[in-house]
Amino acid sequence: MSRRTAIRIVTATLLTAAALIFRPDRAIQGATGNVAQTLCSEVFVSGLPEARVYAQSLAPNPGLRLLGPLLRHKVDRTDRAVEASWAGLFASRSTYRGAAGCRLAYGRPPEPAPLLAPPTLRTDSLAGPAPVETENPVLKAALDHIFAEPAKPPHRWVRAVVIVHHGRIVAERYAPGIGVDTPLLGYSASKTAINALVGVLVRQGRLEVDAPAPVAAWKPGDPRRAITLDNLLRMTSGLAVEETDTGFDPTSQMLFVEPDMAAFAASRRLKTKPGERFDYASPNTLLVASIIRQKVGGSETDVLNFARRELFDPVGMRGVVFETDAAGTPIGSTRMLAPARDWARLGLLYLHDGVVDGRRILPEGWVAWSTRPTLGSDYGAGLWTNAGDAPNAKGRVRAGMPRDAYFASGRLGQRIYVLPSQDLVIVRMGATWSPDFDIAGDLRLIRETIAALEPVPRP
Template sequence: MKLVIRTLKVLGITLALILVIIGFILYPLLRGATGYTAKMLCSGVFVEGLSQQQVEQMELGSFPFNRVESTVDFQNKQVKSTIFKLVSQSAQYEEGIGATLYPNGYNEIIGRIPLPVNTRDTIPWPTGSVIADTVAEGIDVTGLNQYISQHFMVTSRAVVVIKDGQLIAEHYAEGIDKYTPLLGWSMTKSIAATLVGILVKDGVLTVNQPVTINDWPTDERQYITLNNLLQMSSGLKWNEDYSKTSLTDVSRMLYLESDMSAYASSVKSEVSPDSVWRYSSGTTNIISGMLRWCFDEYQDYYQFPRKRLFNKLGMQHSLIETDAVGNFVGSSYGYCSARDWARLGMLYLNNGVWQGEQILPEWWVQYATTPARQSNGQYGAQIWLNASQQHMPDLPADVYFFNGYRGQRVTVMPSMNMVVVCLNSSAERIDFNSYLKGMLKYVQ
């Protein structure tokens, strides 16, 4: 009998240890799933204006997100997501600000006051919304529109084509139009770099300045420069894998951390700066923190993108969401209408000049599109490049693009004087090389 009791105790202790280990591993994964779901639903419904069903179909159809139960509170503009009735997270929408995930509970962010949007619906494109009725010779608009329609898939959300500064074609999925702000995911990194460029022109930042963070001077991180961060060559250890079975650095940062910049800054060096190229959303959120340090008042930091970029370019339907402590999530959470994404592409196509005003330093676009040393010609400063023609072998080497998760892309073609915006809910089956090559037949 004593042996049986002892055996049962051992089994009980073993089972308890197994449950503790499983809980230790599983709990963060469940929190990540609820964080992602709450954030995507809150932004999808209240920023993009889609229905809960549309967001769930486009963004939350796979495991484990399809096991998350969510409640959308339209009166308070809040989403609460729960999985297996064990773990929950909530996201809150505020007008002009967007949705914010609060992993540790709601915390009011003082000074997060949006600037008014300059309405320009009666002003001609590109600063305004009025599109010319005629197009230049040599452009087959009918053929181009037919081509886009034929290739517009169930996962396509929006396509906009700019040629010689003129908007010549645009197509939208049901429930989306020219005013709908759409998530760019990592295309937001190119917005963050543009904001850096503006502050460089102001003389507030220099690309080769060291990144001064409190505990960095004690190790090799003291040698990291802003340029290293912009070019994804910081040497910081980082896992960018969007795994559904393990919580990686990028998932933890986006769905479990209140202060994303601080979390990204806390990772250790793995190699010397500028010795290895490694894509990292963390480095962009460190940049977002650096931008915040450039302002004495938080409100000035928060209003900076609208004041110095969005309103200048006529980007009326654009915003960058913040984390729970007010840092812009420069890695991932930029929402712009397809036309606004096109305007950002046009700013780069025009060498940083907008309607005669030099928004960016004269050398900035060349800098941003020069390959990082270790990137094999694929990456510049928060911008992807076709310099090696690995990405799109049938397109010119001078092509570069803003690129985001699930098939978001703004392609700038300097030699063709074109910008093409493609926004999607999945990257599957999208061959941008063939798609854009086929489009060029109608604009020669």
């Protein structure tokens, strides 16, 4: 065998091995799934223009840019669906399903939308139907600053800010084409809603966070049976479910390739002992969402109606759209849409220790447990926290965020800040592509908002 032939054989072998390990086909399939699902959700649920959604929510994505002009999509307004493909291959299709939002088809015909109970109509205690415009010059300047676009990319593209003080909206602002009723995608801020639903089931005596997670795929003798619900909520399960947002990572492929996301998450091996290491990854949350679905009846209709009846309606969140996978499991890691005011109501639930209008929704002590730092990180159990000594938490405190503050956070700058010492909730939604999603801009907004509002009177 000649040297050249040997080199060719070795090269071909290495390339084949790399393809089998990294599965570029699945990465491309995930990319088309991302395009189809994001466009479907933000065009048909949020009501945003197709060009705006692609320019703000997709085009800046480095992985999608690598695929170049061969990555194409089509919005079908007749069937209310979006199809995306690369070079005519790896097609993904997402279809709008009314109150259940959009769902990827996974090569199957569209399923009928579930029969959901309508939200309960009630008087809005936060504000009237029109956006609240502040006359406070300091607060107005704070909104000007957070909405101001930098001279060059990455853009902020802030879509909504809502500021709630003493239980009332004192200021809010929306980008053009977005209003008080526009459902906005929360990405990982959705995890806080999953935390709340677990809290409801704990209060009802139907779940225990310290008990082994009831995952049917983990049979007796399986070391994964040691994983608790606490481990899943705190991202300490030890499962090999890395999240790098590259398209090659298990999380990306779970979200846009796998029809049963929780089953995929349950199939992952252990890489560390449960409870020993914090490793933030969305498949943990999908397992929790699947557990919730099984506990409340098992079907998509059961779980969505449970969420509306036991959480969203009592809290006053009338505009929530929670998307599901093909198994009917809410994609609780990333796919809840809600108007900015509804996100603020979720923040108020935590600010008020899980009580709304005198009714306890979350068990006593749940908020304190949820905001307790996990293994030296600045993450609790579905919320990020300033408690503890994690560098990020200490940095936020130095920058002016109160020590007792905590927040829900999703990619592209979806954040719900809860500041108990100020009796304050601040919601900020956007399509912000800076590496930290403009946390510095948010910290300035928080500092300026605190300065603009009178301190809470001491008892």
